């Protein structure tokens with residue numbers, strides 16, 4: 001049921017060298033009549049979310065062939081000359097930066113990416129080269145949206161919330177987005193792909209090629225690899241779930257280290273929340289437990305704007321970068 005991503009079998013979600021791996025098949029097949037396998041998987045998710053904020057899922061229903069194809073097609077796209085790639089950038093003044101972008105020179109992050117909103121979004125840039133990319137990316141988007149809803153339901157139950165609470169709270173999928181990323185090969189001088197950060201959204205899903213490099217910080221001390229495993233999807237809890245659960249579930253700090261001598265390709269799908277939604281610790285994790293809320297209430301869209309400002313206008317003093325602690329009650 002559960003094994004560590006370093007490959008060794010184990011019955012504990014925290015064993016092994018890598019992050020825990022959870023088999024979702026009991027949730028997708030009718031073969032679990034007693035519900036025992038589901039309960040075991042739920043325990044593993046619960047432990048992973050409170051210990052690491054990270055786990056990998058297998059037998060999740062997203063076809064491996066689709067993920068592999070998507071990675072091949074994005075790598076073909078990123079191999080195009082810069083001028084060609086820029087034809088797929090959002091037009092100047094566009095309300096959202098859909099399509100192709102490269103991290104600005106001042107950024108420590110050395111990657112380029114394609115940004116996609118839900119397939120029906122008018123902000124999307126049509127991905128016509130290579131010819132299959134647009135359709136395959138849409139298919140990936142729809143599949144991961146379903147995975148998002150499945151994992152959100154599992155997290156809901158792991159947190160002991162009333163059935164369907166999170167899906168009702170987060171019922172509008174319009175703010176979800178996905179990136180196809182390419183990290184440039186490391187140089188002799190530096191190898192940062194994405195600097196240590198937490199994701200601001202609800203839950204993130206990543207699938208990656210075999211290069212490796214995604215790492216999770218444990219207890220502020222050690223870095224644990226999310227070792228690539230064929231067909232697996234990495235799941236990480238974002239700030240919204242951390243706040244709602246009053247820190248019961250962790251929005252883990254993670255980073256990407258670029259490999260030497262090759263590029264690294266991945267897709268990241270952000271199961272998000274509508275900007276107008278208010279976020280605050282739920283009574284189940286405060287009053288009902290006799291505990292004080294660790295965050296004040298805030299509007300999600302405001303937090304997203306502050307995070308985007310971190311990127312567009314990085315503060316001189318790194319201590320002024322806005323994190324979820326901006327809303328902490330000390």
Ligand SMILES: O=C(O)CCC(=O)C(=O)O
Nearest residue numbers: 181206208214256266268
């Ligand atoms: O590419 C990856 O493996 C992770 C990307 C990530 O952490 C992010 O975009 O927030």
Ligand SMILES: [Fe+2]
Nearest residue numbers: 197198199254
């Ligand atoms: Fe991230």
